[in-house]
Amino acid sequence: MIQLENVTKTYPKASRPSLDQVSCGIEKGEFVFFIGPSGSGKSTIIKLLLHEVTPNQGKVVVNGRDVTSMRSWKIPHFRRSIGCVFQDFRLLPNRTAYENVAFALEVIGKTKAVARRVVPEVLELVGLGGKEHRYPHELSGGEQQRVAVARAFVNRPLILLADEPTGNLDPDTSIEIMRLLDRINRTGTTVVMVTHDSNIVNQMRRRVVEIESGRIVRDQARGVYG
């Protein structure tokens, strides 16, 4: 599903590479944590998978497609097969929960009718039934992240990327979000999550890839934060 082959990424003006000769394979339906201290290069992986940045060396293959050599006009279509959630939720403040999710559908050409059918369903799935018409500022942090998850998942992507999704949430709420991601993973969606939340990693007991200074130092099938 996802293949990194000897990927090196050095940002302009950086003294050392963020990722240094990283190779890693992720199967369909897996749930993988990328862990490591700040600045270790784990977020760069998400950016590479989204083709927000391109590697200096090596190959990134997602869904059987070589992202590195992808033409720029194909990127938008490619991204529709990937859902993404972030630490800062990235919701539109002037739109309700429903509108935020529907917006993601409408801008890729889905009709309002489709949105009316699909959006309430996915909001129900993330546990926001009855709160569709609240604005982000009327929702708690956990609820906002649920909206973000709903938006990422509404298109039924093959892959869900999560960049520190619990970074702004308290431990209990974090656990709830993790349960949600776990449920999404059980539908067959590959989940890649970048985090430094040891609590969560230890509870979930999923595959853990640890990165330090741009290199993979550990890759464990049912790992803990360690």
Next chain:
Amino acid sequence: MQRLKYVLSEVMVGLWRNVTMTIAMIITMAVSLAMLGASGLMYMQVDSMKDFYYKNIEVAIFLDAEVTDAQRSELETQLKGDPLVREVIYESKQQAYEKFKTMYADAPDLVNAVKEGQLPESFRVRLKDPEQFKQIFDKYENTEGIETIVDQRRLLDKIFNILGSVQNMALAAASVMAIAALLLVGNTIQVAAYSKRREVAVMKLVGASNWFIQAPFVLEAVVAGLIGSIIAFAGLAAFKGFLLDGSLRDLTDLLTRLSWGDVLLMFPLMAGVGGLVSAITAWVTLRFYLRV
């Protein structure tokens, strides 16, 4: 259909959100386009004037006061047989005086000061190709009985030079205004892109196509450009209607008349340039501010 509706509503919202900037953009665009249209009109005007006047242009060969009959008739046969010449008309002193009288009928003092017989007789020569004056001049310059040879074209050229430099000034003003307009378009698009940065970020994230992300911004600039061209056209039409056909009537009668058709013809030019230039500017600006 629905996406089109979305794009169009975004355009209206965009123009309204930043309304002072939009107005500034439209005004500079309108002034610049009006200048462009004016110089276009001037160009067509000069062209049609050249057509009109050059067709009737003559070389005047004024004869000496003491020219003999033999010299005159020899010159006439020579001119009539000249391959460069299309037509020769003889104008006697009498005829010259009559023409002078009608030409300056409203200046009786001048007419009275000149006596019949004082004006020289002349041959009015039409050339097959008005450009060949120099050859005629060289050929007959030293012929006995000729006082001077005058090319009327030279006189007209002076007028056309003046019109030409007015046209150039209008073009220069148009391009300076165009630079201002372009900068304003670029700035407006930047502000628009900034105020919609969250939406744009989400659109990129979920994989909205590039044209869909950019279209509202580009169209915003195009709509402003088109409104600018409509205002510029209204300005040109007002100029034609109130000034050229109104208070400046006497002046314009001297030149060839500017037709409404010509003025109308400037609209597609201005709209095309206004729309296209705005679109390109907006698109280029977005290349820098909405990196994928």
